[in-house]
Every structure is written in C-alpha cells, then in structure tokens.
Amino acid sequence: QKEVEQDPGPLSVPEGAIVSLNCTYSNSAFQYFMWYRQYSRKGPELLMYTYSSGNKEDGRFTAQVDKSSKYISLFIRDSQPSDSATYLCAMKRTGGFKTIFGAGTRLFVKA
C-alpha cells in the first residue's frame, strides 16, 4: 500500500463548478500537507500548504486537513478553464524528511 493515495481521475467539470480533490494517507507522522499544480509538460508548482490540521483559504482555493481521518482535500470554487491541470497532493514530516507525492488528479474544466 502506498503512503499517499490519490484518485488519478480524470475529473471533468463545467466552468464555474466547485471542484473537490482528495487524498488519503497512512503515515500519522506527516505534518506538512501541500497541493502542487502541474500543467502539461511543466514542473509542479506549490499551490497551497497547511501545517497540521485545519483549513486554509487563498482566493478560490481552500485546503482542508483532517488528521484524525488521515484525509486531505482541496476545493476550487468558480473553476476556470485555466485551472485545467494535474493536482498533486504532497506530504512530509517535520525536519529534513523527503516529500511524498500522490499520483495526481487530472482536472479538465470545460468552457
């Protein structure tokens, strides 16, 4: 079993829809939870991060972490065609430990 599980999709939604992306994990030592966005043929870029549990909002994006359930989510409100990309969840322990990535969910937002 992988440490981080993520449904690869693809997920197709109409423009303006609310998108929910999710990951589950098995290692309770993870403290940093991140979402990276990767456009086709590009490297990933950090979109959101959360330390420990709770919610974090940044514009149209909201990240949620539920450590009791080992479950994290990314919500995108008023989705736009420019949001079409692969969204990778990522996690790491405190200290110098490596970042572990999920498989990524491909999102398509149709105009």
Next chain:
Amino acid sequence: EAEVAQSPRYKITEKSQAVAFWCDPISGHATLYWYRQILGQGPELLVQFQDESVVDDSQLPKDRFSAERLKGVDSTLKIQPAELGDSAMYLCASSPWTSGRVAGELFFGEGSRLTVL
C-alpha cells in the same frame, strides 16, 4: 523571477546508451532534489543533496544511475545504460534551507523528458 534550469528538455535515446541531465537550482538554494515522474504517476525522489553531500539516495538504482553536485551548485544525473523502463520525466527541484512560505517548499524546473527506444 528566479527559476530552476534543466537541460535538455527532451531526450530520445536507444536502450543501452548513456544519457545525462543537468540542473541549475535557484541561486542560494542549499538543497537539490532529482525526482522521476512516470506518466500518470506522482514524482518519486531519486536523490537529495544538501550542498554537495548526498542525504538520501535510497531510491536511486545505483547499478545504472549516478548523481553528483560537485561544487554544491549545479548537478548532473546520469543513466548508463538506459533501459526501456527509464522512460519518464526527470524533474529537478531545489529548496532553501529555510523558506518564507513553508519549510521545504520545492521549486521545480520544467523537467527533462526521456524516451528510451
């Protein structure tokens, strides 16, 4: 805005040949990573450098892969001989010792896409 530079962007080679990828991290970033991303999967760490020292190469197939960061700045990842299963995107990332946004935020380059025929 400072970026991680990688070359070549694309490489096609035949199996058993040698290939090399180069990475120049963001200036001042002490930590450098090489990740491999197979199509449809997330990036997997191959090797992590802190300055010129390797701190994690547990997932690097050392019989065919090698990586170096001699002066603690740019880095080279080599594969010899290449195998069909090595076809993937090779991503270089760097991070500062401390980050203003998150400890260990990774700044990725655009990657080097390898196709082994």
